[in-house]
Amino acid sequence: MAHKVIIAGGGTGGHIFPAIAIANALRKLEPDTEILFVGAKGKMEMEKVPQAGYPIEGLDIAGFNRSNMLKNLLLPFKLLKSLRQARNVLKQFQPDVVVGVGGYASFPVLRQAQRRDIPTLIQEQNSWAGKSNKILGRKAEKICVAYEGMDKFFPADKILQTGNPVRGAITQSAVSREEAMLHFGLSMGKPTLFAVGGSLGAKAINDALMPHLAEFVNKDIQLIWQTGKLYYDTAKAAATKYATHVKVYDFINVMDFAYKAADAVISRAGALAIAELCVVKKPVIFVPYPFAAEDHQTQNALSLVNKQAALMIPNSEAGARLVNEALSLVQNKALMQQLEANIAPLGGINADMTIARAVLGLIK
Template identity: 50%
Template sequence: MRVIISGGGTGGHIYPGIAIADALKKAFEEINQNIEILFVGAEGKMEMEKVPKAGYRVIGLPIRGLQRSFSPKNILENLKFPVRLFGSLNQARNVIKEFKPDVVVGTGGYASGAVLQVATTMSIPTLIQEQNGHAGLTNKILSRQVDAICVAYPNMESYFPKQKIQFTGNPVRSDLKNLPHAVQSDFDYFNLMKGKKTILVMGGSGGAKVINEAILNGLETILENDFQLIWQTGKFYIDAIKKQLAQKNLLNHPHLFVNDFIYDIKKAYQCADTVVGRAGALTISELTLVEKPAILIPSPNVAEDHQTKNAMALAKEDAAMLIKDNEANERLIPTLIYVLNDENQQEKLKNNIKTFARPDAAKDIARRVMELGKLYPTIF
């Protein structure tokens, strides 16, 4: 069987694709059959680095998204969009003709729409994996043409044809299931101490300015309360933050680990007593699986404000704390102190968030892919 998985631009589109690929690979190993998987992403985007690290081949298309702000640079980029789109559609057609996939899966991002569009015109079975509770315009348009749609949230009939929908949840890495308790070696990875209450802060691979500012402004308070911190700043903020930490004589503090990216997120989750982050679909899905108390600060700079909707789905069930982006500087540190000092609140958040978990999402999507490829698995 041959499968193309297309998506990227952000981790929220890349890692679900990798999780689906891993589930397919495992399924075919168990039935002693071969599968070949090819990723198609966008040139210069993070999938061109992350996918090969996961062990898969990736091809980049010259596609770029439309820029929403109207700076002279962005206006010029938008004028190039039709040419890039035409080139990407043409290249996608060539890739599909050469690879001859049995099924094409789209996980969102710049390249996904082009590849799915071409695949549907070539009568190749197609599947959309929609991560959010609010579908984007591209997926809504493509939903009329694709064969199957796997969704992360119930009640998506207002966006997609009901007969095509399968509620699977979002696929996440299999090693986050049944997360063991942290041991000293896990804390050693971050040069921190076992036994201290630990905060994990994540703002995505690029970083979140508001979250970083709130943590930086409240760092002395965090440390004075005898908490320790694992802090992923994002690549755009690490240099400035390290400079400010050095000015405060905190850069080498024994209760602080700071880096642009956390390469072993499993260890970070194991060590964390509570997690601060945005409310992207991937973050939400991971948090439901690792069962950690979470303080979510949705990004306002996303289509249709879908992160707020993601976070509200948890907050209304007391499964996470929700802080608005413009209130983070005022409310984040007091909320952290409250959660970390209240064992009952921690237990309530943990018990409620795990009810949202869909641990077999990747396996369920892999099963649907195999069915579309006319391979009806008996191993699931």
């Protein structure tokens, strides 16, 4: 009989793409496995998961709003409603195991699964565990982690060190540098930077780049700039006169091309971005998003900085320092080689299969 697995969570690409990688690995191991995703209504998983070929159910749930406290008054009601909805999904689908990848929808689904003695597995992507996962970890059968020292958050006997799953499009990419450069309309042989702020864009990175676009032309350095939807029109307009060197996109679907074209990368420090950068072995300057829960992006970045495998600039200093340091990095061959050599051993390309095996191992 086919096994049934629910994968719950989402909110950002950092949760969704690893979840899809786990689902694909499950299908590789057991092609007839029935997989259902559960996400948050109105979030990007409701679009990205069906595009990847999987069904998804949406819950009415939102996260804690740090910028508008009034919005949090409705949170208890939304949580109760989402717990009811999660219970109904479990009743209808009757999964053998439930996987939580973080994000709003993860908590109600895993909470209800644990109440019904359905085995649960948590995939904790960050070096600093979120509150929900710490609560869920007490009753989860397995907790898959990407960083060392996670026993300060979870019971040591439940932890499985797997690394973070990276999309097959990146781990198995065969694109050449020439093809990548051609795709973005760039010239071979010129130093190239790739600036990316995650799937939703990053204001501090965008604001830091905007006044300095002329410098890219003056120094003959190329820039691939993923702005996110909100900043795209502003950036596109500003970059028009520098179009030979600055290429602007709201979202890049072919990340393997962007990584291949780049000599160095400017990035937020989400767990997915870090996992990808370790696999593609790129020198990187991290600008951690300071408002992430428990400031986990700074912790993520420091785990590489402490190994001399990356550079880091605090969000508040990006405007003053980022462009200068990025331009000097791509001109400093020795520093780039050192960063590449130190980041290379941190990449794991089999995390998805290791996690998928752990999931199937929980089925009674």
